[in-house]
Amino acid sequence: MGTTMQQDVDGVVPKSPIDMPPDRDEPAFLPHPLMDRLVDVALSLGAELYAERDRRRTLEAILVEQGVLAADAIELHRFNEAEQPSRDADRIAFVQRLYGALNKLQ
Amino acid sequence: MNTPVSRSIDRCMQGVLPRTPTLEDESQLAFYETVRNFAIGEMFPRLSQQLVARADAAKLPDHGARLPLRQLRALAEPLPLSGAWKRVMRSQQQLAWDKIRSSLLANAARYEAELDAAECAHPERIHCDPQFVTPDYAKFPIHLQPGGYVGDTLAGYVFHHGTKVFYQGFNDQDELHILNAQHVRAPADGKVRRVLDVGCSIGQGTTALKQRFPAAEVWGLDVGLPLVRYAHKRAVDQGVEVHFKHGLAEDTGFPDGHFDVVLAYILFHEVPARLFDSIVTEVRRVLRPGGTFTIIDAPAANSGSDTLAAGNRFWLDFDSQYNCEPYSPAFVATDVPELLQRNGLEVLHSGAMPSFLWHTQAQKPAIK
């Protein structure tokens, strides 16, 4: 397939239809594959960080709008024992999302 | 405080744009959209300048624009910005798709039910052939969309969220599709009874064409069944009466002379060049004499600039190699008016759009 095209121009026809290439085929654009993965890490980190900022901004705006939040309430808050496990689970999932890309190195 | 938000909350729509199931996913996708804007708007112009500077230093003609691709790649290779740009482009694309898929998969059953419900509500407006065989060339995961247009039952939903990122915020309310519909040529006699949007994806252009030609029967046709099903659901939700058909541009199954107006918006650069003639011949067949065909797509060989700048060719090459755009280089090398003429259409106009695209309008000769 695509032979006409290859005669026309020197573009590239992918090898396999439908499936995403297995990670082993992921191109390395940077001097070491680890550096390519680190860019993924940095981007995911940015996305996670931004989503948190966005959520906090949303939350604080609502709370202030509704007169619920005092200016220093967040800074002074302590999580109680019942809240702590889900806070820990959230952090574990966060780390896995963030550094999962490193685990894909072959 | 930290209770996970239920993913089944309906965050509704923002105008005609669906919202992701959670604010977190929406924020992350907005972030990737901004990363894409940064890569395209800030990194790419610098990379282009650096490429030109290297070409000029090597005394290459036309600032390197005519270099064979292999040499163009070699010219870019030592530039650290080249690797960084490619990596950011590909990674933001992959990460955005991953985010979209994981976000939507959590509600997969609900989306499948929505598609079924729209089909039950208006079965007379969606036309599918259970015997349809998808050609292999249509199975590639274009733009790295997981499963491509045909291999994922939720491809329509995924495509809508993915193209939101792709359009960098300029098409959130189908603005580009509305602009396209305005650039579609109407027949000289003004008679428009039936309109076809060929390669319609999720029908954003189809509904925009219905707005432009409210009295006409408007059809969208696409090879991707999940796209067609989503297009139908979307139109039903919007209360817009249009038809969708699962089929092939090169073999639409419509009667001769059936349509007054046909549009192909960014279809051609995603099909193999060997199909160009058969698609145009088929469009000619289904058009009535005096009916019009408008192609809106990337600027191609006829677009006036004799040759693409080195940076743009580098990008095109990147897309074809690493962003699963296997067919676009051949399209960009095509003379679109010539393609239409050699297949029996009269070219009326070819020119730039007020977007990044180009449009070519033609008509089927009237019977003398």
Ligand SMILES: C[S@@+](CC[C@H](N)C(=O)[O-])C[C@H]1O[C@@H](n2cnc3c(N)ncnc32)[C@H](O)[C@@H]1O
């Ligand atoms: C970039 S999309 C087109 C966008 C669409 N026109 C819009 O308004 O957003 C290309 C579409 O062409 C479809 N396609 C590719 N080859 C086709 C063919 N031979 N016949 C019909 N549709 C085809 C793909 O499934 C995909 O939906």
